[in-house]
Amino acid sequence: MRARVDDFIRRKGLRRTKPRQIILEAVFARDEHFTAEELYDRVRRTDAETSRATIYRTLALLVEGDLLREIDLGDDQTTYDPNFVNKPTHNHLVCIDCGRVVEFEDTEVEAINARITRRLGFKVLRQTLKIEAACEQLRTNGRCPNLIATRLSGKRLRRKR
Amino acid sequence: MRARVDDFIRRKGLRRTKPRQIILEAVFARDEHFTAEELYDRVRRTDAETSRATIYRTLALLVEGDLLREIDLGDDQTTYDPNFVNKPTHNHLVCIDCGRVVEFEDTEVEAINARITRRLGFKVLRQTLKIEAACEQLRTNGRCPNLIATRLSGKRLRRKR
DNA sequence: GTTATTGCAAATGATTTGCACAAGG
DNA sequence: CCTTGTGCAAATCATTTGCAATAAC
Numbered sequence: 567m568r569a570r571v572d573d574f575i576r577r578k579g580l581r582r583t584k585p586r587q588i589i590l591e592a593v594f595a596r597d598e599h600f601t602a603e604e605l606y607d608r609v610r611r612t613d614a615e616t617s618r619a620t621i622y623r624t625l626a627l628l629v630e631g632d633l634l635r636e637i638d639l640g641d642d643q644t645t646y647d648p649n650f651v652n653k654p655t656h657n658h659l660v661c662i663d664c665g666r667v668v669e670f671e672d673t674e675v676e677a678i679n680a681r682i683t684r685r686l687g688f689k690v691l692r693q694t695l696k697i698e699a700a701c702e703q704l705r706t707n708g709r710c711p712n713l714i715a716t717r718l719s720g721k722r723l724r725r726k727r
Numbered sequence: 728m729r730a731r732v733d734d735f736i737r738r739k740g741l742r743r744t745k746p747r748q749i750i751l752e753a754v755f756a757r758d759e760h761f762t763a764e765e766l767y768d769r770v771r772r773t774d775a776e777t778s779r780a781t782i783y784r785t786l787a788l789l790v791e792g793d794l795l796r797e798i799d800l801g802d803d804q805t806t807y808d809p810n811f812v813n814k815p816t817h818n819h820l821v822c823i824d825c826g827r828v829v830e831f832e833d834t835e836v837e838a839i840n841a842r843i844t845r846r847l848g849f850k851v852l853r854q855t856l857k858i859e860a861a862c863e864q865l866r867t868n869g870r871c872p873n874l875i876a877t878r879l880s881g882k883r884l885r886r887k888r
Numbered sequence: 889g890t891t892a893t894t895g896c897a898a899a900t901g902a903t904t905t906g907c908a909c910a911a912g913g
Numbered sequence: 914c915c916t917t918g919t920g921c922a923a924a925t926c927a928t929t930t931g932c933a934a935t936a937a938c
Binding site for chain 1: 799820822823829831833835836838839840842843844846847848849850851852853854855856857858859860861862863866
């Protein structure tokens, strides 16, 4: 990943500034999804100077360079996914009970793309499959470990304003 | 459709007001996608009194009642799709050249859902597949009738702010 | 030295909301 | 009547942007 990022900076002729370094570090340190605000908080812990503007501007650069992808999890803010570099065709399942997001791959999606190209005369560039689902454990057992964990951690469930 | 709407109003105990009637009429008159602002314009032509607030409130009711579905076409405003009542499992392809949106169905998507339920232990409630694609005609022939039509009509191409 | 980059604060723009008035049942 | 629904204007809130100062190269 480090290599990909370095290459990106070189290719784009970007400068290695301090805020940029810190942001890149924060973005690719883990494989979790995050929002601009969450990234801002994380970055702030390392450097209290970095502004939201720089966060947003850097995110835009990374998205443009295909190092990061914007995904829509159904709420009012954009979520960023750093995992497309390693898993270019993965999809998302969002649990409506606990808000947990599960990434999965399914080869059949590729087959659909091929069929679309043939049938509709378009060349597929990118496909986004989002599945909203309910935790079966919660239905059958009346309890869902993820939901409990979510509540305990105090993390807010995703929802539209 | 008329029946579905009436049923919805009755079931919800909603009142039949003039602005509501006009909005419902405008929403289900065609099967085209639209934004809140486009609906507002359309409604305004029939009744110059109706406010944006009422447009948004009515849209929220319809979405809640599953008569309308919000979709994300990649720009900054919500698009509404009135076709899910008749085609509950359709998907969208967005052409990055001309912005045209093509609806399509593909039985394989159902198979994926079934597989997810089995593999991941979630019950699929709703699936959203969006494909971004390029018009092959434009690539091969250098021209795309849709693109030309879009430009002639003066309709803005969809894009992030 | 130049040109890219940053932080700040103000602007944007879609959507939501408080409130007093109007209208449906 | 009594409650739901409406228009208006103001409020929200994530994201963007203009600008002067600062830092890469």
